[in-house]
Amino acid sequence: MSYLVVLNKDEDTVSFINPATYETEKVIETDFNPHEVVVSHDQKKTYVTCSLGNAVNIIDNDKLEIVRRLEHPDFNFPHGVDLTKDGSKLYLASTFSEKVFIIDTATDEIEKVFPTYQDKSHMISFSPDGSLVYVPNIGSHNVTVIDTKREEVVNHIPVGPGPEGLAIHPKGHHMYVANQEDGTLWVMDTETYEVKYKRRIGAVPVRLVFSPDGKYALIPNRESGDLSIIQTEQELKGEIRPWEIKRIRVGVWPGGTVFDPAGDYAYVANNKTNDISVIDMHTLTETARIPAGIHPDGIAYLKR
Known part of the structure; x- marks a missing residue:
């Protein structure tokens, strides 16, 4: 099931x-205030960040029970999580300590911690080939780039105000960033980080997820209570561009x-x-x- x-x-x-x-x-x-979640690639475990509990709960998916609880002195609002392409490591962003944690998923032990030196490092998103991790920093209005082979920060990219939702298109050529404070979507070239397109979306966009085939990006807008549907390669009069083709009402927040x-x-x-x-x-x-x-x-x- x-x-x-x-x-x-x-x-x-x-x-x-x-x-x-x-x-x-x-x-x-x-634990207190479960916030973000990721399922292991083999579907055997689920990792839950409990932001106000400053803990990670690990669930056995056969038993549907919590079997382990991770804590760390620098878990200060642990939030975004995602897995490397091979599933061997979990990256976690801690919002108020502005640090990234790397967890070995075989042992579920924290093996490395390092700072972003940015304000409110909030989410984790991988490039399709798994070579880079992108961390939107809500307070610094930028995105930290981490090299997964070296396991260190290699760049900080300026974006719009209050970035939170972020994902790399499955083809790898564009980074989509949803900026909370001005309700915009930035579409950036992943080689040059040049802003290729800017789009007005709903009020306070907080997440961004691509469909498996990359045809659509979905962006929930917290304050306006709707969902922006972006067609990533809309063709009109010979031009191909990302475009919001529909915005539909969903629930509140x-x-x-x-x-x-x-x-x-x-x-x-x-x-x-x-x-x-x-x-x-x-x-x-x-x-x-x-x-x-x-x-x-x-x-x-x-x-x-």
Whole structure:
């Protein structure tokens, strides 16, 4: 059985929801304020950052139970997480200590910690080939670039004000950055970091996720309560460019967003209506709402 793994921030739980029936199959307690989540490539473990609990909870996906808890003196609002291409290491950004942690996923031990020297390092996003990690720094209005082979910072790229949502297009040629403070999307060349396009989107965009085929980027806009749908290669009069082709109403305070592996559906966690919007990617419409816990935000897809 596959699950939507939904973090309910204000009741300190994780819900495991069947995406076929929309039924909640199990709820487990976590440390304080579970925020972001990633499932291991082999689907055996789930990592949950508990931001106000300053801990990482590790879930055994066969038992659907927390089997380990990681702590560190510099876990100060641990937040964004993602895995290297081979799944051997987990990168974690700690927002208020402005540090990046590297965790060995075989042992689940922290093996390296280093600072970004930037303000509010918040999320983790990998290049498609896994060679680089991008960390948006909300307070510094830039993106830190980390070389995964050297495991060190190699650059800081100026972007718009308050960057949070960030992802690299699956083709690797463009970096998409959603800037909270002015409601813009910047599309940048990943070789030169030149800004190729700027687009006005909704109010306070907080995440950015590409469909598996790279055709669409979805951006939930927290304050305007909607979802920007960007067609990444829209063709019009001989010009190919990224364009917002639709903006659809979802719940209040949309946040965490995830696709199913086939890219047929996307799921958006609505923080203030306590539910999940189901988006049919063939019709680009909201087709259902799934009840969740209190203040659902981080979301992942567990394929079994």
